[in-house]
Each structure stands twice: as C-alpha cells, then as structure tokens.
Amino acid sequence: MDSYRVKAGPEGYLPPAAACVGICLPERGHALLEGELVPEERALEEIARRLLAAGNPVFFPGPLILWDWKEGVAEKARALQVLAREVRAKIIPMPDYRPKYPMINPAVEINPNHPNLTIWHNHIDVCVFIGVHCHYANVALKIIRGGTDCYTIAICGEVGHEDAMISLRDAGLRTLERLTAMVREMKRKAGDVG
C-alpha cells in the first residue's frame, strides 16, 4: 500500500482515490510529485519541464479563476494567460459543474460530470487544473487517471490534490509568476544549448 504512486494512467475504471491508498497532502512549502512529498521548488521545476515537453498541453481553468468574483482574481487570470502563451497551451474552461443534457462540446468546455468527454478523446498529454473547487477537481483528476494517459497537474490555491500527478498548494499570483519565469529560463537555456 505504501508503494502506491500517482502516475499517468490509464489505470482502469475506478482507480482508488489516492488519499485512500496512503498519499498525504503536503505541508506548507511542499508539494506532491507523483504521490511523494517534495519541496515546492522541485515541483515547480517539474511542472515547467513537463509543460515545455508536452505535445498538446491544455489548461483547464475553473470557476474560481474564470469569473472575476473577488479582488485579486483578475491579476491571477492574466498571469495564467501569460503562462499558457509561454508554454503554448490551449485553454478549455470549466465554467460550471452541472451536467448538461444531452452532451457538452469537449472542444469548448470540460465538465466533471461528462467523464467520457472531459479529456477530449485522450488527445491531451499534459493538463493543468486551476481554480476548480476541490471536490470537483478530485473527481475529475481521478477520472482522467482512470481513463487516459494524460499527465495531470493541479495548481491549487488551497491544500493540494492527491489525485494529480503534480500538485502545488497555496498557489497564488506569485506562484504563477515564478512558474512563468522558470519556463522562460528553461527556454532560454534550451536555446543556448541548441
């Protein structure tokens, strides 16, 4: 049980919730990397690396960042858009959690209640969850791990998500800016080498 690692799937129908197989949420200043506790810096590096190496990275922003509902959100939304441009990620919003009959259009939005569609026929190799309320993020992350080989990243403003392959906690505007700076630096270095 203590050897369980949160790796890219497909793990099959109904993978266990990572919390039920011994994965604990990180303490402040730390993050989760495939189920292991690591310093936040290490996780940020890995996120930057994964995003740059991805063939089709997609950001899934949730209601907490899509809607300009309180002070500070607009700045965070802008910082996220800068990061997305820097790693050439597509953005597919999750504006709502309610199921939609008869179906949703997976090219336009994602929804945790339409699990077969949430991840666009498995054409997404790395995805980022941000601004999605905890319980819905957990459900969706677990479904993705169960049914696809997508690498999942959660940039969480609260205490993190065991069910993502990489999860930050307490992530705010500064975290996004640090991540973007790291991505730029990696791109610069890669340019130097190449």
Next chain:
Amino acid sequence: MTKQIFRIAPGFEEIMPEEYRELVTDGPYDRSVGVADLGTFKELLEEHPLCAGCGLALSLRLFLASLPAPADTVVVGSTGCSAIAFPQVGLHNIHGLFGNQNAIASGLKRALKLRFPDRPKDVVVVAGDGATADIGLEMVMHSWFRAENIATVMLDNEAYANTGGQESGMSPRGAVLNMAPTGKKFEKVAMPEIARESGCAYVAVTSPANARRFEKAIRRAILVARDVGPTYVQVFCPCPTNFKFRPDETLGVIRKREKEGVFQYREYITPEAQQYLAASEGEKR
C-alpha cells in the same frame, strides 16, 4: 449576488462558452424584464431535454422570465421532470430529495436572512405535483403552518410523469395512465384550499396558456413570500407524453378544460397581502 460578481475575468471572454457570455451581457440580471420582453433578452433556460410540447417546459420558461429579482433568487427543486431541465438554468438552484423541498427551502431562507439581513433573497420551491401533493405534502404543509417566507410553485402535470406515468393525487378522477390502467378513483387533491387553510397569504391557480396572468401570479407569490408569509401557485401544465395528446395541443387542452369549467384561474389574497401588494404594485406604477 449582483451583476458585479457575475463578470468574466479579463482575458477569458473569448474562451468562455457562448451561453455564459450571453448571460453576462444580455441576461435578465439586475434588469427589470418580464414575459412581455421574451425574445429581447437571454433567457435563463438555455436548452432542455423535456418532451416536445411539454407544458411544464413552457411554464418553466415563463416562470424564469417572471422572477422579480433573478440575481437574488434561489430555486429549490425536487426530483421529477422539472429537475431534468434545471442543469440548463442560469440561476442558483438546489435539488432536494424527492419530497423534502419545502424543508430545505425553509432552512435556506432562514440562513439567507441571517447572512444577508439587508438584501432580500427570494427562495422559491418549484416541484411536481407528486412531490408537492403526495410524497412531500407533510413538509409542504408544515412549512405553511410555520409561516416560512417561501413561495411554493407546483408544476401540475397531473401525473408522475418522470417515472413513466403513475397516478398522482393531482390526476383527475378517471385518468388512465400507463401505470394506472384502471383509472383514478378519486378527485384532484384540493391543494389551493389546503394552502389557504394552512396559512398561505397568497394562493393562485394559473397556467402557461395565459402568460400575463401567469407572470402576475408568480411575481405576486414571490413578493408576498418575501415580506408577508408563505405563498402557493398551482400551475396547470398538461403532459402530452403521458396523457397522449399531440405536442401542439398542449395549450388547447388547457383552454378546453377551462371552457368545460374543470380548470379555473383563481386567486386568494389575505387582507394583509392585499395591502402589501397594493402598496408595492402602486409604487411600480
């Protein structure tokens, strides 16, 4: 909630699905629109999976256009056909268990009064006839006895439509349904009278065949519930699927029943509610 927090974060306008953008720019929030304005604003019901010609779907559409303050309204629903449409509705809504909708609404209204003492929040129950007059009747009546400030709207399609056609207390005597082959043996439950005797300050029986009357009943019920006491609106919205008439005959079925005198528009208003409405409707003019 006001339109102030119903804004898309800058830069995300383009990636938002169209219906959300339209709700923000053309929705009824913070605007005074009614059924006469249908077609000029983004309606709160986007699409719905209900049957062709569904009287309940039409009623829901009119109901949503009749809300006096959609941004400050929470609908409490119950299992049944209307619940299937609610995921497509751009409004706060809570789905109760089958029958406990008025209990949920009572608690919610009390909590909202504490949380927003200076801003009226309208709590409106919208449920089927089975949920209201049969399985939830005890909780419906006790919310009236306790004089909770909630409006209860029954979408009376005279059957348990969502589960394939069982008879409900509101089915008319003699009704034969898919799962009630021998015909109903007793009359419709006298819900308007029960509501009046149980302490409702405003009671109306209406239908979507008369949009103006419908709107007036919903608005009055919500306003009276806000400041006077519990209210009840019974909406006759026949079901083509279970009563086996053509989808384009729904309004005709209502008018025929009206002509036969079986269905009647009715309104009961307590003197206190009367006074209140005279003041608030006078104010509007």
